[in-house]
Amino acid sequence: xxxxxxxxxxxxxxxxxxxxxxxxxxxxxxxxxxxxxxxxxxxxxxxxxxxxxxxxxxxxxxxxxxxxxxxxxxxxxxxxxxxxxxxxxxxxxxxxxxxxxxxxxxxxxxxxxx
Amino acid sequence: xxxxxxxxxxxxxxxxxxxxxxxxxxxxxxxxxxxxxxxxxxxxxxxxxxxxxxxxxxxxxxxxxxxxxxxxxxxxxxxxxxxxxxxxxxxxxxxxxxxxxxxxxxxxxxxxxx
Numbered sequence: 001x002x003x004x005x006x007x008x009x010x011x012x013x014x015x016x017x018x019x020x021x022x023x024x025x026x027x028x029x030x031x032x033x034x035x036x037x038x039x040x041x042x043x044x045x046x047x048x049x050x051x052x053x054x055x056x057x058x059x060x061x062x063x064x065x066x067x068x069x070x071x072x073x074x075x076x077x078x079x080x081x082x083x084x085x086x087x088x089x090x091x092x093x094x095x096x097x098x099x100x101x102x103x104x105x106x107x108x109x110x111x112x113x114x
Numbered sequence: 115x116x117x118x119x120x121x122x123x124x125x126x127x128x129x130x131x132x133x134x135x136x137x138x139x140x141x142x143x144x145x146x147x148x149x150x151x152x153x154x155x156x157x158x159x160x161x162x163x164x165x166x167x168x169x170x171x172x173x174x175x176x177x178x179x180x181x182x183x184x185x186x187x188x189x190x191x192x193x194x195x196x197x198x199x200x201x202x203x204x205x206x207x208x209x210x211x212x213x214x215x216x217x218x219x220x221x222x223x224x225x226x227x228x
Contacts, residue, residue, distance in 0.1 A: 034217065043118075043205060044219040089157070091217075101147055101170060102207075102217055106156035 002027045006090055006105035013080055014113050021075040021108045023090030028071050031093040034102065035064050035075050038087045047088075048075070080112045116140070118220035120206050126226045127196055135191045135223045139208030147207045147217065148181060148191050157205065163189060196227045 003026045013019055023033070032051045036044040048057045048064040050073070056065040063076040077084060087109045091102035119138040127133050139146050148160040159173040163183045174180070178196075183189040193200055203222040209215050 036219070041224075043221040044207075046216050046218060049216045091157075101159040101162050101173070102157075103159065104149075104157040 002094060002103045004090060004092055004103050004105035006108050008108055010109045012111045015082060017080050018078050019080055021088050023073040023105055025071045025092050028068050033066055033073050033092045036089040038089060082112045082114045085110055085112050118206055118208050118218055120220035120223050122223060124224045129198060129227055130195055132194045133196055135204050137189045137206030137220060140218060143208035143210050145209040146183060146189050149205045150202045151205060152202045198227045201225055201227045
């Protein structure tokens with residue numbers, strides 16, 4: 001059974017710092033991995049999608065990497081801003097092409113102070 | 115609409131009553147997912163639809179929970195004889211195909227059972 005773990009559970013940084021959020025998964029047979037952002041009381045906003053054949057994806061100040069063989073992904077946030085404060089969720093899809101659910105980690109809650 | 119739409123956004127119900135939650139996926143998205151998120155917890159997978167059929171119902175927590183989808187569009191999640199432990203945010207997501215595309219989430223329905 002696939003399990004997804006995110007470390008740390010919470011992180012507080014001052015504005016301007018670069019930071020890394022970690023995600024690990026137990027079954028390396030994934031189809032893709034997706035990073036989301038969730039603001040308090042809101043739904044999920046997709047940030048980056050990495051296919052299993054890819055090593056990384058970039059969007060603005062965000063860079064996500066994937067090492068499928070070791071079961072790890074990182075989300076790098078450059079020059080953090082107070083508006084980046086949110087919970088960041090990592091989710092993986094299994095290797096069954098018939099369609100499988102995203103399995104989520106519990107998230108990392110980020111707080112960026114000005 | 116452009117995104118996944120869920121209704122109602124908030125629902126307060128008395129213990130023992132039945133509730134129906136609605137999800138309108140992005141037009142043309144054949145894959146649809148329901149998740150539950152209890153306060154302070156991660157996302158729990160409930161059920162996955164491909165078209166109008168549900169190949170994966172493994173996450174439904176009890177026979178009080180059921181879901182259907184019609185016209186390869188709208189889905190309803192029904193909870194019968196609600197219990198206090200059913201209080202959570204219920205999130206719906208849709209995807210263009212069951213393949214390697216991004217999942218997009220609605221804003222969720224916050225269900226409170228009193």
